[in-house]
Amino acid sequence: MELTTPTGASILVNLADDFIHGFAKMKVKRIGYGAGQSDMDFPNVLKLYLGEASGRRFNHDEITLLETNIDTATGETMGYLFEQLFEEGALDVVLVPCIMKKNRPGHILKVMCNQADVEQLTALIMEETGTLGVRVMPHAHRLTLSRRIVEKKVVVGDREFKVRFKVAFDSAGVIAFERAEFEDLRRISKKTGLSLRKVREELKS
Amino acid sequence: MELTTPTGASILVNLADDFIHGFAKMKVKRIGYGAGQSDMDFPNVLKLYLGEASGRRFNHDEITLLETNIDTATGETMGYLFEQLFEEGALDVVLVPCIMKKNRPGHILKVMCNQADVEQLTALIMEETGTLGVRVMPHAHRLTLSRRIVEKKVVVGDREFKVRFKVAFDSAGVIAFERAEFEDLRRISKKTGLSLRKVREELKS
Amino acid sequence: MELTTPTGASILVNLADDFIHGFAKMKVKRIGYGAGQSDMDFPNVLKLYLGEASGRRFNHDEITLLETNIDTATGETMGYLFEQLFEEGALDVVLVPCIMKKNRPGHILKVMCNQADVEQLTALIMEETGTLGVRVMPHAHRLTLSRRIVEKKVVVGDREFKVRFKVAFDSAGVIAFERAEFEDLRRISKKTGLSLRKVREELKS
Numbered sequence: 038m039e040l041t042t043p044t045g046a047s048i049l050v051n052l053a054d055d056f057i058h059g060f061a062k063m064k065v066k067r068i069g070y071g072a073g074q075s076d077m078d079f080p081n082v083l084k085l086y087l088g089e090a091s092g093r094r095f096n097h098d099e100i101t102l103l104e105t106n107i108d109t110a111t112g113e114t115m116g117y118l119f120e121q122l123f124e125e126g127a128l129d130v131v132l133v134p135c136i137m138k139k140n141r142p143g144h145i146l147k148v149m150c151n152q153a154d155v156e157q158l159t160a161l162i163m164e165e166t167g168t169l170g171v172r173v174m175p176h177a178h179r180l181t182l183s184r185r186i187v188e189k190k191v192v193v194g195d196r197e198f199k200v201r202f203k204v205a206f207d208s209a210g211v212i213a214f215e216r217a218e219f220e221d222l223r224r225i226s227k228k229t230g231l232s233l234r235k236v237r238e239e240l241k242s
Numbered sequence: 243m244e245l246t247t248p249t250g251a252s253i254l255v256n257l258a259d260d261f262i263h264g265f266a267k268m269k270v271k272r273i274g275y276g277a278g279q280s281d282m283d284f285p286n287v288l289k290l291y292l293g294e295a296s297g298r299r300f301n302h303d304e305i306t307l308l309e310t311n312i313d314t315a316t317g318e319t320m321g322y323l324f325e326q327l328f329e330e331g332a333l334d335v336v337l338v339p340c341i342m343k344k345n346r347p348g349h350i351l352k353v354m355c356n357q358a359d360v361e362q363l364t365a366l367i368m369e370e371t372g373t374l375g376v377r378v379m380p381h382a383h384r385l386t387l388s389r390r391i392v393e394k395k396v397v398v399g400d401r402e403f404k405v406r407f408k409v410a411f412d413s414a415g416v417i418a419f420e421r422a423e424f425e426d427l428r429r430i431s432k433k434t435g436l437s438l439r440k441v442r443e444e445l446k447s
Numbered sequence: 448m449e450l451t452t453p454t455g456a457s458i459l460v461n462l463a464d465d466f467i468h469g470f471a472k473m474k475v476k477r478i479g480y481g482a483g484q485s486d487m488d489f490p491n492v493l494k495l496y497l498g499e500a501s502g503r504r505f506n507h508d509e510i511t512l513l514e515t516n517i518d519t520a521t522g523e524t525m526g527y528l529f530e531q532l533f534e535e536g537a538l539d540v541v542l543v544p545c546i547m548k549k550n551r552p553g554h555i556l557k558v559m560c561n562q563a564d565v566e567q568l569t570a571l572i573m574e575e576t577g578t579l580g581v582r583v584m585p586h587a588h589r590l591t592l593s594r595r596i597v598e599k600k601v602v603v604g605d606r607e608f609k610v611r612f613k614v615a616f617d618s619a620g621v622i623a624f625e626r627a628e629f630e631d632l633r634r635i636s637k638k639t640g641l642s643l644r645k646v647r648e649e650l651k652s
Binding site for chain 3: 104106109133134135136137138143145152153155156157159160163164167169170171172173174
């Protein structure tokens with residue numbers, strides 16, 4: 038049995054931006070019912086919820102994930118490849134130790150990148166490591182927070198420093214958290230002789 | 243050259259539930275041939291196999307896989323996040339140690355969940371770890387066995403215990419294996435003072 | 448506003464084999480402009496680039512990736528499963544150590560295979576390890592180099608050996624690299640008593 042008319046289907050398709058499984062995370066504001074004319078085995082009623090989305094509003098983008106299993110390169114080569122991948126446009130790179138066939142210790146190389154860089158990064162991986170195949174995982178959707186950098190003056194020991202804070206906020210402008218930039222804490226640690234741990238503690242107090 | 247007529251294509255599309263690459267795993271029962279009228283460079287023959295599927299009949303469902311690389315949280319935080327993710331509806335959570343940029347030891351957090359929970363779990367991960375992006379891997383198809391719990395009486399040492407067994411069976415009702423519930427073995431180990439290993443051995447004998 | 452006519456769209460769809468985000472990796476040979484008749488808020492100009500693809504020309508194929516998290520099998524069982532998976536047609540298998548719920552050390556088993564083998568390999572994994580679900584990652588696209596085996600005579604110590612080299616070349620026939628087959632180096636190491644490291648060095652000189 039069809040549970041919608043062509044008109045109903047066409048309204049849905051044209052008005053809805055997205056469909057989800059399950060119930061949306063929202064604060065329900067209003068509820069409406071409409072009764073149909075056909076007699077069915079179950080109540081012939083359409084229920085509509087109008088609500089305000091609760092929770093974070095994320096940014097959405099798409100990235101590509103490259104993966105390959107490597108047992109044909111030394112640690113030296115892998116470390117150098119890491120650097121080169123970032124230079125050639127990789128967004129992030131991680132190495133995961135793993136066990137491969139014939140008792141071989143190996144690594145899974147995972148590279149996050151834009152689609153336009155797939156072929157160039159793949160060529161680089163192959164030429165440096167001698168691997169013959171790279172998997173291109175279909176465009177992973179990514180939920181992100183926006184970030185802006187805010188500079189603050191802080192006192193560590195008896196000296197004043199400028200520290201950049203990464204402020205993460207969602208697409209509704211709500212701040213999720215802020216985090217001092219690592220490179221600035223590192224600089225303060227070097228200049229004051231205090232441990233990184235100590236510098237972090239001073240910032241919080 | 244087109245190798246099917248519109249009628250042939252429409253029969254296929256309407257009668258077939260699924261298409262696979264390669265040859266289906268089945269016991270072939272009958273084979274039929276039909277010859278076409280056109281003269282081609284190769285035998286113009288259509289071959290049909292009728293068979294019974296062999297092997298396990300799995301249940302199929304879809305889950306979503308969240309992934310993010312984390313180097314901004316302590317072990318304490320990660321352990322606590324683990325608990326929280328399960329409380330908020332995660333189906334499974336694993337942490338994979340990895341090497342990140344700038345020689346940083348990190349972890350890939352992998353969360354299996356239903357699509358309806360993606361945004362809430364993502365918000366939790368971001369707020370606890372300070373990561374700015376979470377990858378949402380496109381709906382992984384999942385093959386599963388069904389399970390039912392069967393309670394049996396077993397003798398361990400000189401005492402009788404009730405032990406639940408997880409019985410795994412496929413969609414044709416064929417039992418694949420059964421496995422004593424860990425929590426029950428744990429309870430017997432505590433009560434008898436025997437090691438978990440010893441308890442397992444007693445159960446098998 | 449629509450930025451193409453039906454004719455324009457249909458030319459694109461029929462002539463293009465593929466669409467990419469971003470700009471193609473190529474050496475631009477010629478550039479052409481065409482001006483449209485409508486007056487718009489921006490220059491109504493179509494720009495075409497004709498170029499030669501630069502960089503490697505990869506082969507493309509599709510593989511399927513199976514994944515499951517396992518904490519219900521011993522190391523012995525996992526090692527044996529490894530062997531069996533290759534015998535049943537797996538293209539590659541890796542084991543990634545991970546941390547699972549309740550402080551359990553576990554492994555993520557990743558199996559690369561052809562789609563036709565998914566159900567059989569899944570059944571094998573379930574029966575050996577007692578896991579109840581296996582994720583089937585949607586057909587990962589794979590970029591590969593072709594390979595051919597070339598046999599060369601090499602002198603190691605004062606003896607001559609035949610060594611097979613795997614020569615990797617792209618779809619334009621350009622050689623990317625060559626690599627001595629591990630099993631041949633292993634054989635020479637055994638026969639000469641030299642370390643594998645030493646054998647490799649002799650080959651390079």
